[in-house]
Amino acid sequence: MLYPFKEIEEKWQKLWQEKKSFKAEVSDRPKFYCLEMFPYPSGKIHMGHVRNYTISDVHSRYKWMQGFQVLHPMGFDAFGQPAENAAIKNKSKPGLWTRKCIDWMKEELKKMGFSYDWDRELSTCDSSYYKWNQWIFLKMFERGLAYRGKSNVNWCPSCETTLANEEVIDEGCWRCHEKVQQKELEQWFLKITEYKERLLEDLKQLAHWPQRVIAMQTNWIGKSQGVEIYFRLKDSDKVIPVFTTRPDTIFGATYVVLAPEHPLVKELIRGKPREKEIREFIEKVSRESKIARAASDVKKEGIFTGSYAINPVNNESIPVWIADYVLMEYGTGAIMAVPTHDQRDFIFAREHNLPMRIVIGRIDNSRTQEPQELNEAYEGEGIQVNSGQFDGLPNQEAKIKIAQWMEKEGTGKIQTHWRLRDWLISRQRYWGTPIPIIYCRQCGVVPVAYGDLPVKLPEDAPFTGEGGSPLGKVKEFVNTPCPKCKAPARRETDTMATFFDSSWYFLRFCSPQSKDSPFDIGEAKYWMPVDQYIGGIEHAILHLLYSRFFTKFFKDLGMIGFDEPFTRLLTQGMVLKDGEVMSKSRGNIVDPDSIIKQYGADTLRLFILFAAPPETELEWDDRGIEGAFKFLNRVWRIQENLKEKADPQLIKALHRAIKKITEDFEGFKFNTAIAGLMELVNAIYQFGADKAVFSQLLIMLSPIAPHFCEELWQGLGNAQSILKANWPKYDPSLLVEENITIVIQVNGKVRGTIAVNKDISEDKLKEACLNDEAVKKWLKDSAVKKIVVVPGKLVNIVV
């Protein structure tokens, strides 16, 4: 007979809701804040959600049972483009569509039996939430951290909006993959670069984050030390600053290259004989996509400007070129080229017959090479040559000496460069937080007064899907008096990037009803920081970096006292089917709802944890889910045959299991924890369980299969929820075996085993091993050289 999962799950979900079993309240108990990355309400949950939220849920329930006061909230990241696309398609409104999706999704989440405190639910599209986005924006504006700038922005012609650098993937829009164009617009930026040192430095505090996330953030921030070197133009007082991380190669700089967009270019080429040709070249490059420009196998194109610069260390005249491989966005938009020691420069120099000079000699090669002998640039370590007074120094040492010397001479300046750019948050979109700014002819850019917040998003903007922001077409929204002079003025019609919304929601969860501030300072002091954060690796850079930035900003406002929002981070792996990521386009989706209908949520939870460790990819297997269901049925049948008193052997097995399973829960090794539970169940089938052993099994299984265990727990006569039960503790004395099995090896190969008392002396053990019948035949003709004894484990006889 199969256990009646449908009735059981409905029954307990209802009871949990009625009793508010997962209500998080400030108390004397130690707190534990367990958070998963909240979903975008697309309407349906997918296996990725199921996996993410099951991991969090098991961890939360485990912490409850360990006596923690747990905060485990859920909400919806509800602003964003899909709602607008759906509204256009269905001739509906984004708000209506989104709220319907939220309702559907909540139903599905509830069917999974997740232990959320639903009283804390929030949606970022509610004005009670986004009001505080606007408040935060104004605070940043006051401090100069939100600013307006003219900028060449990434423009997606399909979505008709700008994109952050971070949202451009392989030169396409991150959402629709349409090729991104460049367009100059007035935009709002957040000055995240102001926090770059702290964002980098504080990564050291994150001892419990995955190494690779730390590495990705470090690379994204991209700190690099080097020297800014000043190349004076020949016959001019103009200077080209150049950034390099390799000042040790300065004596080998044989030409200078400017990015085509470099501000000096126009002036440099004016009146030169090939001016027209150069202009055409620049035109051509600017039309090229960044993909083509970035492809390393593509020939590096360039053109001589006709001007020369002076290498400040040796006063040589070297030509100034323009080339597509130099980027305006990085460094100073100009480089010094050292073809012998930089592969890109090498290719370019060979292509255009530019001079080369070796300045770093290979350590392993005594013969000095000539540049024409080179097949590629030498980028490794070496000894300085052709470098004036620095000849003979190891280049690492010369790097520092040359930098210091140049700084003293005034020809260069030691500098640090960063890859991190300011964060563009303006979106020419409707379904987002309105930016609380008013433009007045008289007063200019005027912030909305705090008292006038929220600037509400009008719910009935026209949706045609054509051109520009629908907000701009709502006259009642756009036209407003200037807060300062009361003259007619216009509102900003751009909205905020949705990453803004998700950069502080974890703080809002501490006090979601708070009416006077984004979050209650006392509540946040109790609950924050988040003890365990769980989500997908795809957010390793953006969301986590922005959240860290906001946290530091709140600290600067004096609202919180810590630097980092997420103490521990777990990034779960993707769910695959037939070796590929589950996705609609591949048509390999397994719908969680159909699995729940067929086997119940407990089986789904059990399987998804058992199939793989949380961090690795998980291959979906329809037969595996049957196995999980079979296991629960096997546990179900135990209640029919309970004994009066359990066998001592089973008690030992139980305590071994408690130790293993507890350790595995601590380390998020749910797959082996479940294996441990299965072993315990196998032992129960062998020896027969009593009520006490069965109870302990249920407690340990309950975070994984909560409805199922509540039902059996109640069946054992318990009036209270199993969540209130204490997590079992093992008795170490029961783990010690009087007689242990020792492995006997001869020359490292297993030749037998021997059962001995645990306290046997080493000599006696050696003797017993040498006299073992199975071992003797391996020893007969050889002399024993050495015997290695690993206490309690094995004996290795070397002959």
Added chain:
RNA sequence: GGGCGGAUGGCGGAAUUGGCAUACGCGGCAGCCUUAGGAGCUGCUGGGGAAACCCUCGGAGGUUCAAAUCCUCUUCCGCCCACCA
């Protein structure tokens, strides 16, 4: 090109961190039970071999009494970043 992570039976995956490779499950095989259910229970199940034994953790070397685990070289796969000066 750079960074990170992988590779273990027919499959998903274990291995106390250098100490019995393949726990647990799936699949397969056999038996039992049967009011024949796609149920349940009990065994067996890495490869070769009649056996004694031998071989096996992507491949090749090395360190060690002992290697899936440490070192060197190498092949393949995944993710992220990328003319970053």
